[in-house]
Amino acid sequence: MAGNRLKRKVVCDAGPIIHLDELQVLHLLSDFGHVLVPAQVWLEVKKHRANALNHTGIKFEKVIVENISSGVLSGLSKAFGLDAGEIEALSVAQRNRDCNLFTDDAAARLVASQMGFEVHGTIGLIVRAIRRKQLSAEEVVDILASVPQKSTLYIKPALLNRIVEDVKNEYRV
């Protein structure tokens, strides 16, 4: 039983969409009002997970991004080596300041934090599903344990084990 869908819009980079789809929990994004997907990110997701953006329960919205050749993002993108999708995601987040940004890229997260955005990644979305009543704690533990086999999201094994233990301890699984 899921909690009420939030009205908040979010901006999504390719990583979380791809990884959630790999783990068969893409539906977790249905908890948000709209999922804004920049055009470059849309292309990248289509390349790796052809049907992900067709998910009927999620309000994916493709966003065409223009005029990011100058300004803060241009300089930061050069300094931090961001790719086109990450730059567009940050640009969309900049124009929608009340949005969360979802990305798994460390450099993009660093820039996003510097610019004052609230930013989270795939693991956070999966763990969050318990308190949002989208998944049970037991389901989340199983999904986290399956990340190395089912997903291209890389997490150091010791860190993944720690996360699983944290979830088990929090929810007494």
Added chain:
Amino acid sequence: MQTIEIELPDQLYKGVNNLVKSGWFRDQNEVLCEAVRKFIESHRPELIEKFILEDVEWGLHGGE
């Protein structure tokens, strides 16, 4: 561009200026941008771990 103010130890400041004077970089800004970029590239695993742990905390105890 956003401006960040930092304090550099004298040795580092001299090193930055030497790189500019010798023609490797156009200005101090370019030196520092390149230094930050390389730092990020070489320290991503640590950053990723930090961000993931922040994510878990948000997932467990966040407001939304």
